[in-house]
Amino acid sequence: MATTIRCDIVSAEAEIFHGEAEMIVATGEMGELGIAPRHAPLITRLKPGKVVVTLPGGEKLDFAISGGILEVQPQVVTVLADTAIRAQDIDEASVLAAKAEAERVLANRGEAMDIEQAQQRMAEVNAQLQALERLRKNLKH
Numbered sequence: 001m002a003t004t005i006r007c008d009i010v011s012a013e014a015e016i017f018h019g020e021a022e023m024i025v026a027t028g029e030m031g032e033l034g035i036a037p038r039h040a041p042l043i044t045r046l047k048p049g050k051v052v053v054t055l056p057g058g059e060k061l062d063f064a065i066s067g068g069i070l071e072v073q074p075q076v077v078t079v080l081a082d083t084a085i086r087a088q089d090i091d092e093a094s095v096l097a098a099k100a101e102a103e104r105v106l107a108n109r110g111e112a113m114d115i116e117q118a119q120q121r122m123a124e125v126n127a128q129l130q131a132l133e134r135l136r137k138n139l140k141h
Contacts, residue, residue, distance in 0.1 A: 005037040006076040007053055009063060011084040016063065023054040024077050026070050027127075033070065035077050042072045048123035050131060051079055062087040064131035066124040083124070087131040095132075099125040 004020040024035040027049025051063040068081035098121060105118035 003037060004056055005035070005039075007079075008076060009051060009053075009079040009081065009084055011065075011068075011081045013083070016081070016084045016086065017053060017061065019053075020056055021053045021077070022056055022058075024079075025052040025054075026050070026079065027065075028070065035070075035072055038074075039072050039077075041074065042070075044070050046070050046079070046081070048120075048127045050127060050134070051081075051084070052134075062131050062134050064090065064124075064128040066120075066127070085128065085131075087135040090128050090132050092129075092132055095125050095128045099129070 004022055005024075007017065007019060007021040007024050008015065009017040022036070026033050026035070026046055029045045029047050033044065046065060046068045048066050049064075051065055053061045053063070055061065063084050063086055065079070065081040065085075066083040068079060068084075071078045071080070102118040102122040102125065105114050106122070
């Protein structure tokens with residue numbers, strides 16, 4: 001029986017991760033999904049949030065994504081993300097600046113399109129901030 005499954009995480013810009021995993025956890029539109037080897041095939045949309053890949057041996061890699069598609073096949077799990085970034089690569093200062101700008105647009109109730117973009121950006125930066133928090137918490141342990 002297989003104890004790992006191949007995992008590919010790609011964004012529009014680059015391949016972010018390619019390797020074997022014991023478990024993949026992602027934020028789907030209907031809630032969190034846990035994908036282990038021998039999982040039933042599926043395709044689902046992902047919302048801004050996290051993807052956590054547990055490597056053989058237990059190490060966890062944490063990614064923040066801005067949304068996308070998750071596809072599970074018998075031998076591979078593919079995350080096609082709009083944007084994806086490893087938690088340790090997140091620039092906290094730029095994320096906090098983007099959050100402040102999104103909050104400003106939402107507070108001023110600008111154009112409808114601006115509000116929609118600000119809400120999307122707010123979801124993205126919150127996902128990145130949560131990834132940073134999980135990274136800090138894991139480093140303390």
